[in-house]
Amino acid sequence: MKRLVPVLKKDNVNLELIMLIRTILAASKEIAFRVSQGDLAGVLGSTLDENIQGEVQKKLDVLSNQLLKDMLLDDDSVRAIASEEEDFVVAGHKGAPYIVAFDPLDGSSNVDINGQIGTIFTIYAARDDVADDSELQFAQQGKDQLCAGYVLYGASTLLVMTTGGPTRCFTLDLTHGGYLLTESECEIPVETKEFAVNIANYRYWSEHTKTYFNDVLYASEDYAGSSMRWNAAMVGDMHRIISRGGLFLYPEDSRPGNQNGKIRLLYEANPLAMLAENAGGKATAAGKRILDIQPSSLHQRVPVTLGSVKQVDEFNKVTVK
Incomplete structure (x- = not known):
């Protein structure tokens, strides 16, 4: 080695x-x-x-x-x-x-x-x-x-x-x-049936985000048998995605302070987005490529959709209006 x-x-x-x-x-x-x-x-x-x-x-x-x-x-x-x-x-x-x-x-x-x-x-x-x-x-x-x-x-x-x-x-x-x-070269599969999200926040999500779960993830035959994995540590969920694919979600919600998401752009979203893209995955914030965002503050937060390309695209298709 x-x-x-x-x-x-x-x-x-x-x-x-x-x-x-x-x-x-x-x-x-x-x-x-x-x-x-x-x-x-x-x-x-x-x-x-x-x-x-x-x-x-x-x-x-x-x-x-x-x-x-x-x-x-x-x-x-x-x-x-x-x-x-x-x-x-x-x-x-x-x-x-x-x-x-x-x-x-x-x-x-x-x-x-x-x-x-x-x-x-x-x-x-x-x-x-x-x-x-x-x-x-x-x-x-x-x-x-x-x-x-x-x-x-x-x-x-x-x-x-x-x-x-x-x-x-x-x-x-x-x-x-x-x-x-x-x-030597990590590769994120284009399509998988695993996702990571804190489902306890469902009540605070936008109607578009709820629609993705209700009408796509839980209703579509394409995602029958999907499994949720949640570590309460983005770095752990990211490693699983790097290893075998999946979708990581931390969308914006209605709680005070979370209207722009919870994940920090500088410390978490940007480095993990670069790792995802260079492993064949995709990383977006409200449909925009994370790596193209111009930071506005040191501790800026963004909503994050990251992982296998097909799942990221499908989530954005439903939720970005």
Whole structure:
């Protein structure tokens, strides 16, 4: 099996970008160890604080965020970072070439039940026309990402990443401490019969979204035998789609704060959309390609429809008016 760095070099990835990716993955290995220790490391349970999203922080949320923050700010190729857990952009090294955004622990509500969790990250070129700590550093379209990936912590620790070419999967080798290539080109099937959605939100959905479920998914013979899978961690649902196809949905709804969806564009939607597209899938927000959206704020939310092409298209055909 091939190690990460030779694979990236063969993909003609810039050496400085490779070193930055290694910094992110060094933090992921530390997080993976803390996850494996669980209550033995005292990382379970919640703090008394809320993050910028208004969500109660888990202890492992705070730890993971600090690990990534400290290691990235120590890397002299990083000009600025943005975290889902931070209110504002944090400046790094003046004149450095890259900026990094991350969700340190997606699915943290699963921590205390030993469920699926992961780290999502994205790298862009830094902008010279705005201040290092400006939100405008990250006001870049998803199609401009230089690298997007996630680390899934589970029975094995997996890295799924693209640097503009194929979406590849690597597995952390605990013996040698490195990520080894285990899937050279992930491919999302065009059509499947699995979907991931929080059906408990049905009452808040638009009539168009309800119509898709009532008249297409549940009524059509084409989708007879469909199965719902829901991890309450987008990174876990995404990995299942990368592995065997399906549809991930988090539509907008009528609840306060969710009128534009719940998924964050910068930290989740853009990196996962890039991974999906580079694996042959599709990712849209209200029918628009996610990677073409011009960000309007650091913590902007968007509705998400992501996965197998046929299912994404069928959902948009019913719901986008």
